[in-house]
Amino acid sequence: MSDAEPHKTDTTAGLAPLAGQLEKIAEQLGVKSVLVMRSEPDSMVVSATAGEATQQYTVGAAGRKALEDKSRVPLYCEQVVDSDSALFVRDSRNDATFAGNEDEVEFGLHNYLGLPVHDGSGKVVGTVCVLDDSAREYTDKERAQLSAFAGEVDMALCISAMPVPQLDCFSDRPTRLSRTPIHVAISDFWKARDSSHWLSSLLIMNGWI
Template sequence: MLTPDQWVLDESEGSVPLAKWQKTIDVMARVFNAPAGFIVQYAPEGFQVVISSGQASNPYDAGVTVPQDTNLFCKKVVEQQELLYVPDASTDPYWNTNPEVSDDGFCSYLGLPVKWPTGEPFGTICVMDFNATNYQKDYVDLVSELRDLIEADLKILSRYQMISNLAMTDELTGLYNRRGFYSVAQQYIALAKRSKLSLGLLYMDMDGLKRVNDV
């Protein structure tokens, strides 16, 4: 099950709608006529680009991870949990140590926080430009609407995982039931075949449980 301390790019079941998110960010970047747009995830290890707009001008690919202590625009958004719009970073000394500004040449940033269904910070959705900008309210509203779509997808994913977990585990013990065992076993068998590894199965038969089960 996907949790806030896990990178969504490491999720192996393919339930995260990455292709949909990619289209969303590509459209956002085109509407803004911006060289880069992103969905960035926050985790204890730092900040990871989940989705990166597809222009050749974009210096960051999906999967790039930046340490948590780096002075980033997205870090500020996660810390404050509110909109951050920097029309021209060159006029604010605070951003001089931001590698996006000092190394990559970005000048403008517009980003909003994205949250997990639990309310914990997921990360950000943002658009960046090498030139100073003057975005009006309609542009901010557009990013806000796109952010809401991402959060809605995370809620759907969370509910799906909850229902799936209920269907495959025993309510009392939390252990896999028959359906869960076969589902997980099939995944491991497929992985073993691809990796040419051996699998082993250990099982135990415990006596005297009828009295416990009948309680």
């Protein structure tokens, strides 16, 4: 177990503007963990963490993917990345695919809801997910909240990869981003970058923020 302070929200530098959103989701959904995970060829790596399980899920911690090894149980997030689609597991202990997975065995978190996140080209690069230690459902409102947050992560990744953010970061994400306004922290993030004031003004006029 890490020596990190309990319940301490943490993120990579690029996702720092979203820390408040992570905490809000953990509190409102009442889950043990809210994560943003980065997909590497052989592992899933924590990029942002909030909730009671931050000691277990620290930024930089990695879980090894099962890949083609049929003797291993795949990671929840690995499945999300591979399928580029949402995944809900009510109770992995009773699930043919995920029973005995790493999060269940090591941390007792057998409930999972996750969504893919994408870079500016639309490639799946990771996940946004919540985990809990109770076999529970998620309401449509809770699912929409997580989906909206995944859209904000998409946008943050797109913006951080460019010297000057381009409209492509926003034009292909209407499904998620039309559900809720972009968090004020993202606006602050844009304004902190050189030559991005014009973009913030444009988005404000169009109702994005």
